[in-house]
Amino acid sequence: MTTRRTLLQTALGGLAFSTGIAGQVARAALPQGAIDSATLERLPGKQPLIKRSYRPPNYETPLADFSSAITPNDRFFVRWHLMGITEVDAREWRLTIGGDGATKPYELTLDQLKSDFEAVELVAVCQCSGNRRGLSDPHVPGVEWGYGAMGNARWTGVRLKDVLERAGLSKETVEIAFDGADRPALDVTPDFIKSIPVWKAVDENTIIAYAMNGEPLPHHNGYPARLIVPGWTATYWMKQVVSIQALRKPLANFWMASAYRIPKGKFAFADRFISQENDATTPITEIVVNSVITSHADGQRVSRGSPLTLKGLAWDSGAGIRRVEVSRDGGRSWNVADLGDDLGRFSFRTWQFGLNAQDPGPLVLMARATNRQGSTQVSELIFNNPGYHNNVIQAVTLTVV
């Protein structure tokens, strides 16, 4: 029997989701403390989201709210590192472009940012590096995210490379660093400043966005402007960006040198961040290919003999999704699902799969995405201490009655 409590726990990301290994189904669950402390709460201007922490505010989107390829602004997840978050007055906001790699430092108002450069638009997934950290086995410390620290939006802005060009980048520039308006509670705490390699900064898809799904960005998603780094995890997507610095030497703060790093050799990735690599670790870069089932949750009851449409999302770092497959036998056999509209290679891709549940009892459904480079999801977690890159095949167990 699916109780109200079961469904509530599922909505909070608290109920165990199954993860698939061929022939068996392993359970992945959030830590008990994360299940117990999660609540559905409403930030100003937002629909109820799953609260992981109040201050700084960290809120994820319930899986059931990912019902379309585009995530509505008021359902988009919220993630901050520092508690000193100010509401930016767009009239006062300035973006300074400088650093020792900029020969012509300058400043922009929001109006100038919008009018001085060509406007561009793209759809891209913004996914927290630590999305699904809470499902790590064994558990690792951090914000104990379930599946919902991600969202997909149509971003409007200007190319970062156009903004950098006006600053006259010197040939010695190795990284471009970004600071937001947020500040730590204590002066001694490292401010959240992040950098990307210059080659990624001048990629035509890297933009400074001032609109999200046709509206100004919500405060909690970076109003009035934020960086969009399609294909890369959200740690680089600086919110409320106020400073862009061209650097001749790699940025060496806590947030680059100690945080957001993955062990070398464990993950296959194409985008190297060479100026920040060391012998053991390298900065996290691109998002791994992944998918999620959004239409049904573990423990849900379905009627025997009634048509059932399983739905979900698939995404990767920008190769684009080639196919999504669904298994109904614990991963022994797979059938190709129908893909929805292609909104661009950096976007969520919706998918659906129709079936008819005949046998009463548990029905395990699994989804697996493959991108256009042939990369696919893993059956077993590639464990790493910070809990990044969890793209274990998800499974939900329904009860057919």
Next chain:
Amino acid sequence: MRNVSMLSAVFLGLCISGVTLADESKVALSPDTDTALVMARCSICHSADYIQMNGGFLKRANWEAEVKKMTKAFGAPVNDEEAGKIVDYLVRQYGVE
């Protein structure tokens, strides 16, 4: 269109009945002789639910590493004696041995 499933029906019910505005004052750490110290020091920079959500799986060495991160990397104003008491509290109330 949203797929109206049992889940979203329950979710809508929650929206009406159970959803409140964000307010960290209701976060209550396990009461103990050192709860006040933990709240006083840790709450300078973050709400106490950071501790709660990491409850139930970290060993002493892990909690020590977390407290060290707060003092060394983030500069939390916590002296060694206090740090020791905070670690003991976290292990006692939110850790595993």
